[in-house]
Amino acid sequence: MKARQKRLVFVGIAIAGVGAASALALSTLNSNIAYFFSPSQVMASEAPAEHVFRLGGLVTPGTVARQEDGLTVKFDVTDNAETVTVAYTGILPDLFSEGQGVVTKGRLGSDGVFYAEEVLAKHDEEYMPPEVASTLQTAHAEGVVETMSTRGASN
Numbered sequence: 180m181k182a183r184q185k186r187l188v189f190v191g192i193a194i195a196g197v198g199a200a201s202a203l204a205l206s207t208l209n210s211n212i213a214y215f216f217s218p219s220q221v222m223a224s225e226a227p228a229e230h231v232f233r234l235g236g237l238v239t240p241g242t243v244a245r246q247e248d249g250l251t252v253k254f255d256v257t258d259n260a261e262t263v264t265v266a267y268t269g270i271l272p273d274l275f276s277e278g279q280g281v282v283t284k285g286r287l288g289s290d291g292v293f294y295a296e297e298v299l300a301k302h303d304e305e306y307m308p309p310e311v312a313s314t315l316q317t318a319h320a321e322g323v324v325e326t327m328s329t330r331g332a333s334n
Contacts (some may be wrong), residue, residue, distance in 0.1 A: 188295065211302040212227075214227075214232050215232070215234075215235060215310040216232055217261075217310075217314035218260070218261040218263040221261070226287055229294070231284060231285065233282055233286075234282070234293050235282040235297075236281070238255070238275070239257050240277040242264075251267070258317075261318075263291075263296050266287075266294050267295040269298075272298060276300075280311045281299065282298075282299045283297065309324035
């Protein structure tokens with residue numbers, strides 16, 4: 180082989196190596212991404228069925244129930260338009276309470292229950308995760324528009 184051919188083979192192998200490393204990195208990143216969905220989006224089947232994602236909203240008052248084992252807790256999360264039941268086994272954050280913002284990470288079960296691996300609660304009186312605030316604002320706006328349209332149709 181001539182020197183020029185050797186260089187071309189080396190460049191070709193280097194490009195193939197960089198391509199393979201890039202494909203592997205993108206594949207790994209894609210499997211570790213957890214997208215955020217609101218209860219309305221989950222109920223509309225927009226959330227992935229067999230993939231980890233984040234669910235956020237407000238904990239519905241009166242729905243927090245501890246199971247007999249003492250560690251499993253079930254509660255409802257709402258965006259004021261739709262509600263999803265969440266099951267979590269573990270110790271809840273100190274700031275977790277009914278009526279407060281929460282973000283959970285986990286998978287949606289075939290029974291429609293969201294099985295959380297992690298629960299995050301707000302950290303002070305003023306803070307709400309941006310995704311939750313945006314979701315609540317959108318759900319509220321859609322509810323106002325829907326109420327206005329039903330009032331107009333009934334008149």
